[in-house]
Amino acid sequence: MLLNRIHGLRHGLTLKPRICKRFTATLVTDADYADDLALLSNTIAGETTLIHALKKAASSIGLYRNVKKTESMSVNCQGQIKTSSGYALKQVDQLFTYLGSNIASTTKDVDIRISKAWSALKRLTVVWKSNISNNMKKHFFKTTVETVLLYGSSTWTLTKKLENTLNGTENTRMLRAVLNVSWQEHLSNAQLYGNRRKITDVIKERRVRFVGHSATKVN
Structure with a gap:
């Protein structure tokens, strides 16, 4: 009304x-x-x-x-x-944050989301240090930390540099912290990632869904 x-x-x-x-x-x-x-x-x-x-x-x-x-x-x-x-x-200014996302700069928004994701990850250290299985830790990581990282990602415009930053942060550094794998340990991607997709592939899928949803609303 x-x-x-x-x-x-x-x-x-x-x-x-x-x-x-x-x-x-x-x-x-x-x-x-x-x-x-x-x-x-x-x-x-x-x-x-x-x-x-x-x-x-x-x-x-x-x-x-x-x-x-x-x-x-x-x-x-x-x-x-x-x-x-x-x-x-x-x-x-154009770095204004609305509903938790920076609406004018993808680069700034990615930096914010990475920072918030690291904060969420560190608050759950007791979980990562526990004796639960690695598969359970990965699942817990996806539902608690990855959701923080990906908030608003369906509207991001990613450059190659940002893609490398996201993949390196989420699929390497964060995952090593979750699985308690030291940076000194040399593991292959298959050993570390398992069947997990790159975070940028997840973002691309989200963007496609968002476009489809928006097109449906317009029509």
């Missing part, structure tokens, strides 16, 4: 330009997840209109928007977005 009030304003981010009267432009005004709301527009003026409309719509049903927690990010345009009361929204 709240967002229905702003969808008819003809402001938003253009996904498909207008072709003719029969085929109008396709606009996206918002990207939502749980209680997080991102308003999108092609222009500063359009974004300002959406911000004002959101406040009006929220007030009409007894909701309040915290302007101090509201932030703005501009790409290839300049300008200040202000609320209807004149409050200037905080501007963030």
Whole structure:
């Protein structure tokens, strides 16, 4: 109900330009997840209109928007977005983190995910040092650490350098830590990895699924 009030304003981010009267432009005004709301527009003026409309719509049903927690990010345009009361929204750079992912830089996001994955791995040292089987450790690693590493990976654009970094981090260093294999021990990939796939192959599969899911939603 709240967002229905702003969808008819003809402001938003253009996904498909207008072709003719029969085929109008396709606009996206918002990207939502749980209680997080991102308003999108092609222009500063359009974004300002959406911000004002959101406040009006929220007030009409007894909701309040915290302007101090509201932030703005501009790409290839300049300008200040202000609320209807004149409050200037905080501007963030293109390294902004939204829903746990850096939305403008794959390189930065990969660095963040690797750091978080290592933190998750180290918190489970007692598991890796235990006497449970290596197969069980690998399974536990996949469900607890690999999920942290791969969060948001379906939107990554990977270079060869990033692929090597991910494969080296996940399939070599982390796996050695999980299996208690010293870097001084020389093992073949078959011995260390077993039937595990490269982490970049898993990411490619996730990207294909994401594209298919997005295409289905559009159609």
